[in-house]
Amino acid sequence: xTTLIKDGQAAKDIYLRIDGDDPIPDGGALLxxxxxxxxxxxxxxxxxxxxxVVLASHEHPEVIADDLENFAVIALEFPTxxxxxxxxxxxxxRDRYGFSGELRAIGDVLLEQLHYMERVGFNAFELAGDxxxxxxxxxxxDFSVWYQGxxxxxxPASVLRQARTSASK
Amino acid sequence: MAQMLIANRLIDGRVVFRAADGNWVTxxxxxxxxxxxxxxxxxxxxxxxxxxxxxIIDPCLIDVAALGAAHEPAVxxxxxRAHGPTIAVER
Amino acid sequence: xxxxxxxxxxxxxxRVAQFxxxxxxxxxxxxxEDQFKPLRLxxxxxxxxxxxxxxxxVPYGCLSSxxxxxxxxxxxxxxxxxxxxxxxxxxxxxxxxxxxxPDIMADLAAVEMNTMQSSGNCVRNVTADHYAGRxxxxxxxxxVWCELLRQYSILNPEFSYLPRKFKLALTGSPHDRAAVAVxxxxxxxxxxxxxxxxxxxxxxxxxxxxxxxxxTIRQWIEPRHIILYVEAILRVYNLYGRRDNIYKARIKILxxxxxxxxxxxxxxxxWEQIRATGPVIDDAERARIQACFAPPDYDRAAAxxxxxxxxGISDPAYDAWLRSNVVAHKVAGYAIVNLSxxxxxxxxxxxxxxxxxxxxxxxxxxxxxxxxxxxxQNLSFVDVRRRDLxxxxxxxxxxxxxxxxxxxxxxxxxxxxxDYCSLANARSIPIAQDLSRHFADTDKLxxxxxxxxxxxxxxxxxxxxxxGNIGIxxxxxxxxxxFQLTLGGSADENPSLGDRLGRGLPQxxxxxxxxxxxxxxxxxxxxxxxxxxxxxRVGIEPFRAVVYEPQGTTRQVA
Numbered sequence: 001x002t003t004l005i006k007d008g009q010a011a012k013d014i015y016l017r018i019d020g021d022d023p024i025p026d027g028g029a030l031l032x033x034x035x036x037x038x039x040x041x042x043x044x045x046x047x048x049x050x051x052x053v054v055l056a057s058h059e060h061p062e063v064i065a066d067d068l069e070n071f072a073v074i075a076l077e078f079p080t081x082x083x084x085x086x087x088x089x090x091x092x093x094r095d096r097y098g099f100s101g102e103l104r105a106i107g108d109v110l111l112e113q114l115h116y117m118e119r120v121g122f123n124a125f126e127l128a129g130d131x132x133x134x135x136x137x138x139x140x141x142d143f144s145v146w147y148q149g150x151x152x153x154x155x156p157a158s159v160l161r162q163a164r165t166s167a168s169k
Numbered sequence: 170m171a172q173m174l175i176a177n178r179l180i181d182g183r184v185v186f187r188a189a190d191g192n193w194v195t196x197x198x199x200x201x202x203x204x205x206x207x208x209x210x211x212x213x214x215x216x217x218x219x220x221x222x223x224x225i226i227d228p229c230l231i232d233v234a235a236l237g238a239a240h241e242p243a244v245x246x247x248x249x250r251a252h253g254p255t256i257a258v259e260r
Numbered sequence: 261x262x263x264x265x266x267x268x269x270x271x272x273x274x275r276v277a278q279f280x281x282x283x284x285x286x287x288x289x290x291x292x293e294d295q296f297k298p299l300r301l302x303x304x305x306x307x308x309x310x311x312x313x314x315x316x317x318v319p320y321g322c323l324s325s326x327x328x329x330x331x332x333x334x335x336x337x338x339x340x341x342x343x344x345x346x347x348x349x350x351x352x353x354x355x356x357x358x359x360x361x362p363d364i365m366a367d368l369a370a371v372e373m374n375t376m377q378s379s380g381n382c383v384r385n386v387t388a389d390h391y392a393g394r395x396x397x398x399x400x401x402x403x404v405w406c407e408l409l410r411q412y413s414i415l416n417p418e419f420s421y422l423p424r425k426f427k428l429a430l431t432g433s434p435h436d437r438a439a440v441a442v443x444x445x446x447x448x449x450x451x452x453x454x455x456x457x458x459x460x461x462x463x464x465x466x467x468x469x470x471x472x473x474x475x476t477i478r479q480w481i482e483p484r485h486i487i488l489y490v491e492a493i494l495r496v497y498n499l500y501g502r503r504d505n506i507y508k509a510r511i512k513i514l515x516x517x518x519x520x521x522x523x524x525x526x527x528x529x530x531w532e533q534i535r536a537t538g539p540v541i542d543d544a545e546r547a548r549i550q551a552c553f554a555p556p557d558y559d560r561a562a563a564x565x566x567x568x569x570x571x572g573i574s575d576p577a578y579d580a581w582l583r584s585n586v587v588a589h590k591v592a593g594y595a596i597v598n599l600s601x602x603x604x605x606x607x608x609x610x611x612x613x614x615x616x617x618x619x620x621x622x623x624x625x626x627x628x629x630x631x632x633x634x635x636x637q638n639l640s641f642v643d644v645r646r647r648d649l650x651x652x653x654x655x656x657x658x659x660x661x662x663x664x665x666x667x668x669x670x671x672x673x674x675x676x677x678x679d680y681c682s683l684a685n686a687r688s689i690p691i692a693q694d695l696s697r698h699f700a701d702t703d704k705l706x707x708x709x710x711x712x713x714x715x716x717x718x719x720x721x722x723x724x725x726x727x728g729n730i731g732i733x734x735x736x737x738x739x740x741x742x743f744q745l746t747l748g749g750s751a752d753e754n755p756s757l758g759d760r761l762g763r764g765l766p767q768x769x770x771x772x773x774x775x776x777x778x779x780x781x782x783x784x785x786x787x788x789x790x791x792x793x794x795x796x797r798v799g800i801e802p803f804r805a806v807v808y809e810p811q812g813t814t815r816q817v818a
Contacts, residue, residue, distance in 0.1 A: 183310070244739060
């Protein structure tokens with residue numbers, strides 16, 4: 001049992017997951033695997049309801065870089081928390097390919113990793129656990145200082161240092 | 170050769186041996202020698218319960234010889250775990 | 261040295277608080293060992309043979325006397341009164357309790373130290389030439405770039421779950437004292453044709469079970485681009501490094517599989533993408549950090565000091581120490597002094613708490629309150645006035661820290677080995693102790709000259725055996741410890757991996773084998789030839805013969 005957290009709130013997951021030979025219903029929001037998208041994109045884009053795509057950890061988002069306007073959601077899978085490829089994928093989707101929709105972390109998503117994930121551009125998480133929202137708040141409160149700039153707009157220490165120096169002049 | 174259960178205690182990592190009463194002790198000579206494979210398996214199952222109860226980590230059975238009242242692991246690695254480094258500590 | 265400001269302090273204390281909560285959740289069972297293990301590893305806490313082991317970063321080897329005193333207090337209060345300096349400019353404590361770890365980290369934070377990312381599949385402690393900023397042969401002090409890279413790597417949101425660990429080393433000198441060629445990324449400073457200082461970028465070096473000398477991915481890069489170039493390398497590695505097999509996950513495997521040219525194409529394509537928009541190194545921030553590394557106020561009068569102070573000492577041991585342990589400083593009248601943690605029979609890299617405090621006092625008195633630790637497990641005072649050398653020598657001698665053997669046969673690298681480490685197959689320390697006693701005679705040491713002997717207790721190669729002039733690798737043969745020798749390794753600016761001599765030897769036979777190898781070298785060497793030079797000239801066969809066919813005869817098999 002997982003709970004979807006989106007933009008810091010518990011959210012209802014309206015997307016039906018479609019993979020392999022699953023039939024594609026005529027109505028309703030769908031979250032489809034990359035092969036389903038590649039095989040059925042014409043049919044999928046004719047439907048009025050929102051479409052999302054799931055990328056497995058070996059599927060580089062470059063392959064959908066030209067299709068992004070079709071997607072309301074891109075879900076990046078962590079097959080194990082150790083597999084960090086999706087951090088780079090998220091960053092590329094936001095920074096390089098300009099994806100502005102929902103970027104969702106699915107799979108083995110650990111509490112301790114949320115602050116990294118938010119920083120590289122994820123804004124939605126499928127979390128296990130009894131009270132993931134409370135845990136999310138705890139995890140978010142762990143740090144107030146970051147050394148690196150990233151895609152979440154938080155200013156890194158180097159920028160804050162210079163701002164402070166300028167202000168004190 | 171007899172067997173004995175060895176593990177590291179969760180809270181401090183110290184090497185511990187399972188005694189006959191089910192307690193984990195730091196003195197290998199107080200650890201229980203187990204001669205019977207079926208008993209060993211059963212004690213290992215108990216140890217895994219202790220592991221899930223967060224008392225110890227990584228329990229396993231090792232071969233141990235009895236030299237009178239003293240117990241000595243068959244393998245150097247486990248002997249070092251039982252008795253500490255083989256070298257004098259820096260002073 | 262670098263001093264934390266409020267941002268650094270906040271980040272480190274938040275990390276300690278986070279870990280304190282995680283430890284509490286582990287002790288109550290809210291976190292299982294499987295869930296907790298990666299969290300403790302990312303904070304440098306291992307479970308070893310006897311207890312938890314805590315690995316503490318000494319970034320690029322710079323340590324203050326106050327920090328060393330704090331380490332001594334930790335050693336006494338939470339450990340068994342000693343610590344172990346490693347080959348990666350870390351210090352390790354061997355007898356740590358999990359419940360104490362957050363308090364230790366808080367004590368470390370109070371002296372601006374931390375354990376962050378000293379393990380885990382992330383960017384580890386950034387290491388550097390331990391003479392950085394002081395060596396007479398240096399082009400530029402690399403430490404500002406080290407610190408920028410340290411900050412870049414700590415809690416990096418994109419690169420904290422790499423395929424495998426990732427080690428960076430820098431040198432600002434053409435003479436490589438940081439073993440940069442056997443790191444995932446090595447940065448070696450040199451001047452281009454216009455005389456501008458920049459870094460050669462070397463990638464894919466490493467030791468372990470698949471040792472490799474790094475390959476040059478970029479001949480020269482302006483230092484201010486270095487963070488972005490490292491980012492490009494890390495991104496390519498994060499995306500394409502193997503994750504299916506832990507033994508094939510290091511970047512060296514990727515570089516070898518793709519070939520350096522294809523790997524360079526990928527990195528350069530990535531770099532082209534990010535260099536226009538990526539974060540540049542802010543000049544003001546760079547200047548702030550640079551100011552931390554400003555040299556102390558040297559006494560100009562020191563230049564007039566006697567350049568080779570004897571001050572009434574007519575002791576050959578002092579002369580030997582001057583030759584072996586004292587190194588040229590870039591400022592006239594000053595010297596760099598190496599403290600040997602390799603007295604005969606001692607445990608390489610270990611230092612007792614009492615001695616840590618005495619060393620801290622000496623650093624205050626003779627070296628501006630700072631010291632360095634280096635990848636050969638010794639310490640250095642880098643700002644010693646030459647006229648103080650005799651007094652310092654006497655003080656270090658009473659502490660058994662003046663053995664005149666830096667870079668010589670008894671200056672042995674040894675990993676903790678099977679006496680402490682859960683990965684080891686054999687004990688490294690007893691071999692090191694035997695050999696250092698064997699080479700205890702100063703005259704013999706000086707006669708043999710430059711010779712590195714490196715010992716690892718398993719193929720993970722923490723003891724750098726692949727790059728020892730003589731490497732010793734402990735293996736387990738059906739429950740018994742055996743040792744395989746390699747010859748011809750080197751970690752300097754002309755790096756090489758050692759060649760395997762032959763079948764493994766039992767522990768008792770190792771000193772005699774080393775003796776025969778050294779005697780063969782002495783018989784074969786040309787004028788002023790080092791062991792390595794002789795080996796490179798004559799090859800392995802003469803050495804193989806003396807080890808496996810002593811007295812020139814093959815033993816009769818009955």
